[in-house]
Amino acid sequence: MFLRRTPTLQPSDEELAARLRSGDRPPAGLLWDRYAHLLFGVAMKYLRDGEAAKDLVMELFEELPALLAKHDVRAFRPWVHAVARNRCLMALRKKDPSVALNTHHPAAPDNQDAVLHEATLQALEAAISSLPEGQQRCIRAFYLERNSYQQVAGRTGFSVGQVRSHLQNGRRNLRNILQHHGPGQ
Secondary structure, eight states, X not given: OOOOOOOOOOOOHHHHHXXXXXXXXXXXXXXXXXXXXXXHHHHHHHHOOHHHHHHHHHHHHHHHHHHHHHSOOSSHHHHHHHHHHXXXXXXXXXXXXXXXXXXXXXXXXXXXXXXXXXXXHHHHHHHHHTSOHHHHHHHIIIIISOOOHHHHXXXXXXXXXXXHHHHHHHHHHHHHHHHHHOTTO
């Protein structure tokens, strides 16, 4: 009979952020592994320059301990996404002061699509935050952190059946919230 390794539970992003805030440096590497590629994608979407995007992500991770010391971060993923987006907008405004706070560079050909995509992501994050806590935790762990049903159950303390129920109800509630309020409202 083969022995199977039991999956080790990975600390949540929020746990890693709290450890980093308290001066523990290794969590920065785990957060880098989880988010560097996503933040690079955000920076590329705004800056359209690979080197500038890499530099922005590197600078953000260098300053992450100091930023976390200043902010009470309850949901790391949307927070770090907003920080990266804001830094991109500041970089664009440095180049061209006429760039508005909530838009991409005017020369970008798919400016409207990118702004709509950003508004949709913000609406989705707001909708997730409005869900009951059990649904929020399961939706974030399953879809955003890409955990299995069993991993979500292990992290949340819910049974696998409860996880499935929270996910089903959470998806339905998200669909209703987004249909009634729309991404831009």
